[in-house]
Amino acid sequence: MTTKNPILVIGVGNDFHSDDGVGLYVAREIRKKGLKNTTIIEGINDGTSMIEAWKGISRAIVIDCVHSKGKSGIIYRFDALKENIPESYFPSLSTHAFNITDTIALARSIDYLPNSLIIYGIRGQKFGTGQGLTAMVQKGADEMIIRIVEEIELVLAGDLK
Amino acid sequence: MKNRVIKVDYLARVEGEGRLLVRIKNDTVSDVKFNIIEPPRFFEAFLRGRKFTEAPDITARICGICPIAYMMSASHAMESICGVKVDGQLRALRRLIYCGEWIESHALHIYMLHAPDFLGYEDAIQMAKDHPEAVKNALKLKKIGNDLMILLGGREIHPINPRVGGFYKVPAKKQLQEMVEPLKWALNMSLETVKFAAGLTFPELERDYEFVSLRHPDEYPITEGYIVSNKGIDIDLSKFFDYFEEQHVAHSTSLHAVVKGRDDYHTGPLARYANNYDKLTPKALKAAKDIGLPKVVLNPFKSIIVRAVELVVACEEALRIIENYEMPKKASVEVKPKAGVGYGITEAPRGICVHRYEIDNDGIIKNARILAPTSQNQKAIEKDLRKFVENHLDLPQDKLTWQCEQTIRNYDPCISCSCHFLKLEIERE
Numbered sequence: 001m002t003t004k005n006p007i008l009v010i011g012v013g014n015d016f017h018s019d020d021g022v023g024l025y026v027a028r029e030i031r032k033k034g035l036k037n038t039t040i041i042e043g044i045n046d047g048t049s050m051i052e053a054w055k056g057i058s059r060a061i062v063i064d065c066v067h068s069k070g071k072s073g074i075i076y077r078f079d080a081l082k083e084n085i086p087e088s089y090f091p092s093l094s095t096h097a098f099n100i101t102d103t104i105a106l107a108r109s110i111d112y113l114p115n116s117l118i119i120y121g122i123r124g125q126k127f128g129t130g131q132g133l134t135a136m137v138q139k140g141a142d143e144m145i146i147r148i149v150e151e152i153e154l155v156l157a158g159d160l161k
Numbered sequence: 162m163k164n165r166v167i168k169v170d171y172l173a174r175v176e177g178e179g180r181l182l183v184r185i186k187n188d189t190v191s192d193v194k195f196n197i198i199e200p201p202r203f204f205e206a207f208l209r210g211r212k213f214t215e216a217p218d219i220t221a222r223i224c225g226i227c228p229i230a231y232m233m234s235a236s237h238a239m240e241s242i243c244g245v246k247v248d249g250q251l252r253a254l255r256r257l258i259y260c261g262e263w264i265e266s267h268a269l270h271i272y273m274l275h276a277p278d279f280l281g282y283e284d285a286i287q288m289a290k291d292h293p294e295a296v297k298n299a300l301k302l303k304k305i306g307n308d309l310m311i312l313l314g315g316r317e318i319h320p321i322n323p324r325v326g327g328f329y330k331v332p333a334k335k336q337l338q339e340m341v342e343p344l345k346w347a348l349n350m351s352l353e354t355v356k357f358a359a360g361l362t363f364p365e366l367e368r369d370y371e372f373v374s375l376r377h378p379d380e381y382p383i384t385e386g387y388i389v390s391n392k393g394i395d396i397d398l399s400k401f402f403d404y405f406e407e408q409h410v411a412h413s414t415s416l417h418a419v420v421k422g423r424d425d426y427h428t429g430p431l432a433r434y435a436n437n438y439d440k441l442t443p444k445a446l447k448a449a450k451d452i453g454l455p456k457v458v459l460n461p462f463k464s465i466i467v468r469a470v471e472l473v474v475a476c477e478e479a480l481r482i483i484e485n486y487e488m489p490k491k492a493s494v495e496v497k498p499k500a501g502v503g504y505g506i507t508e509a510p511r512g513i514c515v516h517r518y519e520i521d522n523d524g525i526i527k528n529a530r531i532l533a534p535t536s537q538n539q540k541a542i543e544k545d546l547r548k549f550v551e552n553h554l555d556l557p558q559d560k561l562t563w564q565c566e567q568t569i570r571n572y573d574p575c576i577s578c579s580c581h582f583l584k585l586e587i588e589r590e
Contacts, residue, residue, distance in 0.1 A: 043318065048269065052304045102286060109289035110297050 006058035007035075007152055008114075010050060011042040012100075013065055019072070019124030019137045023063040026120075029145045035152050047103030051112050059116040059155055061148060064100060065124040065137075072125035073140030075147070080104050080117040089121060116161075118151070120144060165558065181565060183546065188554055193547045195539055195569065208529035213239045213498055213520045214325050220516070220531065221319045226269075229262040229310065230509030231531075232323045233384055234516040238505030239325045241398075242520055245496045250489040251327040252384070254313060257337075257482045258323065259383045259507070261309025263475040264347060266510035267430075267468045268306060270573045271354060272299030275465050278567040279361040295357070298350050302472070305347045309340060309479065327493030337483045344480050351472035352448055358466040359452035364564055366549050367459040370541065371420055372432035373405075375508050381440040381474050382433060383508050389436050390426065391457070398504040401515060407532065418537040425540035428512030429572060430467040431458055442481075445473040461545055461571040468510075468573075498524025509534050511573050535574045542572055 011027025013020045024042045031040040044050045054060050066076055066089045078085045087101040100119060107113045122144055125134045133141060154160035165185050184192040204223055208216060216235040221228035233255060240247060247255070272295055273285040282288040289296040312332060314320025322329050373394065375386030388396050394404055405426075407416035420426050434441075435457040441449065449470050458467055498520060505516045512534030519528040549568050553561060 043316065046318070048273065048300050048303055049307060052300055102284075105286045106289055106296070109286060110293040110300075112297075112300075 005037045005039040007038040007155060008053060008057045008060045009038060009040045009148070009152075010044055010053065010060065010062045011040070012044065012062060016129060016131060018126040018128055018130045019133055020065050020127050021131070022065045022122050022124065022133055022137055022141050025133065026063045026122075026141050026145055026148070029141075030148060030152075033149055035149065035156070037156060038152055047099070047106065050103050051107045054107065054112060054114045054117070057114040059118070060114040061118045061120060061151070062100065063120045063122075063144070063148070065127075066121035067127070068123055070123060071136070072123050072134060073136035073138075074123040075140055075144050076119075076121040076123070077147075078119040078121070080119050081113060085119060120148060181546070181569065183550055183565060185550065185554065190547050190550050193543050193550070195543045195546065205529045205531055208518075208526050211526050213242070213518070213524040213526060214496075216516075216518065216526065216529070217323060217325060218319075218321070223531070223533070226266055227262055227509045227511070227514075228319050229259050229314065229323070230507055230514040231516075232320065233259060233507045234505040234514045234531075235518070236323065236325045236505065237385070237507065238503045238516045238518045239520070240494075240496060240503075241505065242501040242503035242518065243496045243499050245326065245494055247327055247494050250487060251331070251492075251494065253482045253486065254328060254331060255323070256384050257479055258310060258313040258320070260475040260479040260482070261306045261313065263383070263471060263510050264306030264479075265303045265310065266306070266573075267472045267475070268299050268302035268354075270510075271358065271465055271468050271472070272296065272302075274573070275468075275567075275570055276361075278563075278570060279363075279465070298353075302347055302350055302354075305340075305343045306475075308343065312336060312340065324493060326496040327491075329492060331489055331492045333488055334486055337486050341480065341483055344476055344483070348444065348473065348476035348480065351469065351476050352444065354469040354472055355448040355452060355466065358469040359454070361465065363460055363462040364549070364567070365552065366461060366545065366568070368461075368541075368545060368548060370427040370431070370459065371423065371425070372435045372457075373420075373426045373428050373513065373537075374432040374436045375506060375513060376436055377440070379440075381437050381442060381445075381478070383475075383478075385507070388506065388513070390420070391432075391435055392420075392423075394420070398506045401504060401506065402517070402530075405532075407536075416532075416536055417540045418532060419540060425544055426537065427461075427541045428534055428537050429464070430471050430510075431461065431464050432512065433508060434458065434467045434470065441470070442474045442477040444477050445470050448473050461568070464571050464573075498522060511535060512537060535572065538572050538574070542569055542574070545571070 009027055009030055011023040013023040015021035015024055027040050027042045068089050085101050122140045124137055180196040182194045208219060217232040220231035220235045223231050277284055277288045280288055310320060315322040372391045375382035376389040377386035388401060396404060404421055405418055406421050407418050410417050438456045454466060500522045502519045506513050514534060515532035517530040518526055520526050545568050546565055
């Protein structure tokens with residue numbers, strides 16, 4: 001799970017719960033871009049494993065589906081080191097594993113946060129069993145891929161800290 | 162106050178959804194209901210009609226914490242039906258990946274889920290502020306277990322490499338040797354964990370449990386053995402349902418398991434330890450003796466100590482297996498289907514994981530029956546709660562509620578598995 005690449009992209013979610021798989025979809029599509037110095041991990045749904053994955057990383061980007069009321073497909077971007085993330089946006093389906101806000105709080109307590117931690121969220125519509133994204137989430141996901149790739153390229157070029 | 166209700170609508174630090182209601186009337190506990198409210202998951206139903214080779218992968222999905230338990234029990238059951246014995250290095254690799262699961266699961270539960278109860282913290286995040294090194298060590302321990310699972314299983318959650326007959330791919334000796342140094346660290350940290358757990362303060366509770374576990378003539382049981390209890394059961398796996406039965410209870414989506422003609426039983430670390438004290442690995446035995454841990458532990462709160470002793474077992478065993486490993490020529494044994502009924506029972510971190518299958522000559526599953534450890538422990542949990550509340554009626558409501566939750570967490574319950582979340586209510590009328 002450790003990587004020597006300075007940039008780490010983690011896709012979170014479940015492919016078999018409809019829009020909840022959007023984080024995994026975005027991570028896979030970013031992998032296809034073949035960005036240098038960037039490691040893509042999909043499928044970490046356990047906060048403790050995520051903290052371990054952050055060790056030694058300059059910039060970690062975590063992508064997950066957001067569960068909140070409103071129009072689906074909306075993209076959120078949080079700088080986890082500078083702003084609070086609404087816990088209700090990223091509820092954990094399991095109390096055994098930690099949700100993203102708990103994971104950040106735990107990592108902060110033991111000084112295990114990466115130098116930069118960006119959380120990308122996209123508001124989902126359907127979370128029931130089934131595969132595939134709903135139309136608005138798909139549209140938002142494709143836009144999110146462009147934004148994250150641009151962000152990584154700016155970081156790699158030294159134009160974004 | 163003679164009458165009261167203790168109610169917890171959301172029990173944290175357990176896997177899945179459940180609720181607890183305790184009613185106290187005239188200082189007597191009138192009702193205890195450990196309600197499993199997670200929807201039934203119908204795994205047994207949708208296994209029917211699938212190929213026998215699919216059972217490990219399908220049942221691995223029952224649990225993200227202990228998928229190996231399901232994969233191994235399913236594989237053993239199918240191999241037993243088809244008359245195949247997986248032995249030698251393949252058997253050793255199965256035990257090794259299972260050690261990985263014990264390490265990650267026990268480390269998570271001891272430090273992140275259970276220790277906050279004893280140290281007076283709401284959760285591991287609060288605990289981490291005062292005990293950062295303990296949390297860092299727990300994360301590292303858990304990672305070493307996960308790394309073993311990734312190395313042998315392809316990934317830590319729902320591994321893809323184990324199969325009926327063995328594995329799809331087996332590691333080279335060099336790959337396993339890379340785990341030696343981390344495992345040596347894990348072994349030392351496990352020994353420290355035993356001392357840490359032994360130094361905690363434990364609420365008073367003892368019951369005369371019927372401890373049910375596997376037992377094996379040559380080793381501390383993990384992947385194989387026969388079923389024993391401290392009250393006289395000593396049977397082959399195939400006799401399991403002659404001695405045990407499941408009962409439907411209205412307040413739970415999970416069946417309650419009992420010993421036929423008797424009552425509840427207890428499975429998990431306390432049971433394994435009591436029934437297999439003589440099979441502890443050398444360092445684990447010494448660690449237990451050094452802290453004065455008796456051969457049978459009847460206080461369920463002390464399960465945190467026994468889990469720590471089992472962490473030592475898992476690390477010692479993993480190191481021994483790696484030291485003796487020679488890469489087998491074949492990654493699996495061929496398994497041809499034949500009609501029959503078979504059992505596979507292995508020791509999940511939380512207790513025995515029971516699988517029974519019937520397949521036809523084409524290897525199609527006709528019937529499946531799965532008992533998760535938590536469903537087996539449900540009745541024991543309710544009885545623990547009843548006795549604990551009866552003995553601690555003088556405690557203030559908030560402390561009693563907290564310790565009821567802790568009583569449930571003694572079992573590291575995996576409610577998602579047993580359904581087939583936890584909410585707690587204590588009512589004093």
